[in-house]
Amino acid sequence: MAYRDEKLHEEKVFKDPVHRYIHVRDRVIWDLIGTPEFQRLRRIKQLGTTYLTFHGAEHSRFNHSLGVYEIVRRIIENFRDQPFWDDDERILCLCAALLHDLGHGPFSHSFEKVFDLDHEDFTRAIILGDTKVNEILRRVDENFPQDVADVIHKTYSNKLVVSLISSQIDADRMDYLQRDAYFTGVSYGHFDMERILRVMRPMEDQMVIKESGMHAVEDYIMSRYQMYWQVYFHPVTRSAEVILSKILHRAKELYMANEYEFKLKPTHFESFFLKEVSLEDYLKLDENVVFYYFHIWKEEEDAILSDLCRRFVDRDLFKYIEFDPGNQYRELMDLKECFNEAGVDPIYYLEVDSSSDLPYDFYRPGEEEERLPIHLQLPTGELKELSRQSDIVESISGKKRTDHKLYFAKDLIEQLPEESDIKKRIYEILKG
Known part of the structure; x- marks a missing residue:
């Protein structure tokens, strides 16, 4: 039997x-889960710094990845024998x-912003590079790693396959919304x-939705809207992200100045500071390693790096206030x-941070990010774009x-003498 079709002697299950x-029955899936590159995702939190706001949010990218796999597995079960579905695409x-x-790094998006990286590039590099993941995928077919990378990169020729994992209603979103709600404890x-x-x-x-399921899709879209504003963009989480970014910027500044001697040399960060990140360097850096450095850097001689690390760890x-940088530039x-x-x-104790979200959009040709809309299938077989019906x-x-917020170290301002004119002026501006 070809490796592509090989089944385990008995089905494996993960309690979720x-x-x-x-449910895992395919040998290739079981082998991929066991690779070092996939196991690394246990050491990357799904929600970055959100655990500092919602204490239950300790779940990992590993949990989420298995969840997305399971949803796609169930979709494909339902698609079997349906027109337009090619079961040869199943294992892909x-x-x-x-x-x-697979390519997410520690604290994901905050980390990417500081070092100008893109996790999708590293996902592709892991799948196509000299890795155990690539070795297993090549056992299916020599071109199979490229096909997997193309699906994730949204360039694969079969757009139905792409839409299962990346669209406005896909397995990725359906898993993370439910999983993040569960672990944060929100409704x-x-x-x-x-x-x-x-x-x-x-x-x-x-993939399209039968018109009879429209209300379930409405509920899904509103759930996504609420999760972004109540959880993903929570101002306390964003405050932690601001401090995390400042730590990495400060460490990089000290390293690049070449005049500061770290008590613990930032070996794992050096290639990131120098913008010479190899895949090997990237895979060595997970949140456990980053946190170890932050603990050690609390004792650094540099007062700013030490203070920022203490703030993040402890x-x-x-603090934050509503602040519109467009209208309050002078302030x-x-x-x-x-x-x-x-x-x-x-530079390190004052920051304007902005978050924005577009919960749903219809197709707009020529837009920088073209969103494929959700279509409802009427009893006649005709397709209607969701917002035309709902x-x-x-x-x-x-x-x-x-949403814009101004983040600042209020405790450092409060330490100024009560009679200080500067202190009074700062509070006048902050109070608007």
Whole structure:
């Protein structure tokens, strides 16, 4: 029997709090789960610094990746014998679902911003590079690693396959919304996934939803909207991300100046500072390693690096206020000047952070990020774009919401003498 079709002697199951069980019968999937590159995802949190806001959010990219695999496995079961579905694509879909987040680094998006990296590039590098993952994928077929990478990169020729993992209603989103809601303890991210899976239908270019399932999809979209604003963009989480970014910027600044001697040389970070990151370097750096450095750096001679690491490790975060940098640019300049006069470095202790989200959008040709809309299939077989049928979805379609906050080290300002004019001026600006 070809490796592509090889089954385990008996089905393996992972007990899962969201899907109850995750079922593995294919040898290739079981082998991929056992690779060092996939096991590394146990050491990368799914929600980065969110555990400092919602204490249950300790789940990992490993959990989520298995969840996405399970949802795709169940979708494919439902698609079997349906028009437009080619069962030869089955193992490709399962592998792409399992490996779609393989390239995430520690604290994911904050880390990427500081070092100008993209986890999708590293996902591709792991799949196509000299790795155990690549070795296993090549056992299926010499071109199979490229096919998996293309599905994840959204360039694969079969757009239906791509839409299972990357669209406005896909297995990735359906897992993380439910999983993140479960581990944060909130009620927003729950929706009737069973119903959605039952009404999904394969079409030539994407999966569509039977019109009878419209209300379940409305619920899913509103769940996503609420999760972004109540969990993903929570201001306390963003405060922790600001401090995390400042730590990495400070460490890089000290290293690049070539005048500071670290008590613990930042060996694991050197190639990141120098923008010479190899795949080997990238895979060695996980959140356990980063946290070890932060603990050690609490004792560094550099007061700023030491203080920022203490704040992050001990959860002594920056305070925040509503602040619109577009309309309050002058106030921001005044604040920076006042912080400098007070001896508090505004580069590290004052930051405007903005978050924005577009919960759903219809197709807009030529946009930088073209979003394939969700289509409903009417009883006649005709397809209608979701927002044309749903008043709820129409009310939020194409509406991008943005939120701005100013983060600052309030405790350092409070330490200034009560009679200080600078202190009074800072609080005047902050109070608007």
